[in-house]
Amino acid sequence: MKQMLTIASPVFLLLLWEFLSRTGLIDIRFFPPPSAIVSTFFSLIASGEIVSHIGISMYRIFAGFLLGVIPGVIIGLLMGLYSPVRHFVSPIVMALMPIPTLALLPIIIIIFGIGDMSKVVTIAGSVFFPVVINTVAGVINIDKIYLDVAKNYGAGRVNFFLKIALPGALPVMLEGIQMGQAIALLTIVAAEMMGATSGIGYLIWTSYKAFLLQEMYVGLILISFFGYLFSILLRGIQKKMLPWR
Template sequence: MHNKNPIETEQQEWRKLQLQKRLKTWLTISSPVFLLLIWQLSSMSGLIDARFFPPPTAILSTFYELLTNGELFQHINISLFRIFAGFLLGVIPGIIVGLCMGLYAPIRHFISPVIMALMPIPTLALLPIILIIFGIGEVSKIVTIAGSVFFPVVINTVAGVISIESIYLDVAKNYGANKKDFFLKIALPGSLPVMLEGIQMGQAIALLTIVAAEMMGAQSGIGYLIWTSYSAFLLKEMFVGLILISFFGYIFSLLLRALQRKLLPWR
């Protein structure tokens, strides 16, 4: 019986993997292209009303105009600043509180009722109170985003710490690990898989929150662009804002997945 050369077998496996990667890439690209093509043809043929759903080519032309006159950069810059500042303000305390609640049962029992009571309340429902406390400036918008990000990060971090097998905690205690070691060498890496899922969820919520917050009390930003364009029936400008939010959501998701692969290569 003829045995295959191991090198040939390895090359065949490599080519198979490359083909699978190219297929995944093609499928990933083809779905939005297909959707845009259907949208373009439907708008041009009158199947959908072009006044309410302008063709993607018209939206692209409007995007270019807003880009060249500098207006779009202003909205993008301020929105990204608010998103990143609010995201960090929500994630960092969320991780710290989640680790404390996961490691220490008394802290968990003490804080859990407050977390469970506040979590179902949409952050935007608390926006009037946030505006009263922090005013209508940048701080209120950042705090609004931070509040919406905080809860999923806390809940997932607690779940990640609790899911750590007790044998690791017992070994650490037997070797005299201090509180810093428990946090940085056991709880933090052990909870990372579940924690990163919470951070991923928080990223999506941050984008939803910034749009709504800028619609209600802002003079700039992507949400402000969407709302004012809708109010003036400038629907091409409105769609530019909507597509930008979708684009940034996709990019942030890719970045977080890349970070997850870097921190958790075994997954």
């Protein structure tokens, strides 16, 4: 029943949109019917244009996501485990976190150029901070009894890091990673709008400027679809890694 309701809500929204467009209750110039958007999507697939945009955006998202998550997890674990590291790094994290990564995009483009690397670095910067903050919180909230047991049994630093800190921080850390993937999608669209010649964000922006709104909606729906897909995948990974939850 719950799965049916989950499917029913987007289907209902699309049917309502189709009905309102076809009956003229909403302006078809700005809100073309979903059936027309689907037709445009298949036309873009047939031409090969949309496949190219999806491929380059997915590459940038995954590369930027990994570049942000891996250092974020490592630094977050170190900050959570070692007070001197936390006190040294926290002011830097707290000072840089409020600055939107997109505000730094002009500087990033100057340093890395207008190619893929600037987009990857922009996404990495956006993903890094929620992962760090959640990982630190996850480590700090580990029950002290586990830390004491590990010390009493003479656990080495590697075992302590991999068998106590990492598993203990996983629940909160994975929430940060889940948040990071949503931010990565938001960032890639904005970054490709501002300084790119390809990608889904570029497709959305150029379609808007040319008033090709059906193509623009194709890009928007693709971003929504991938966000939903990535969220489901990460939830599945979370269930596998945290079966006790």
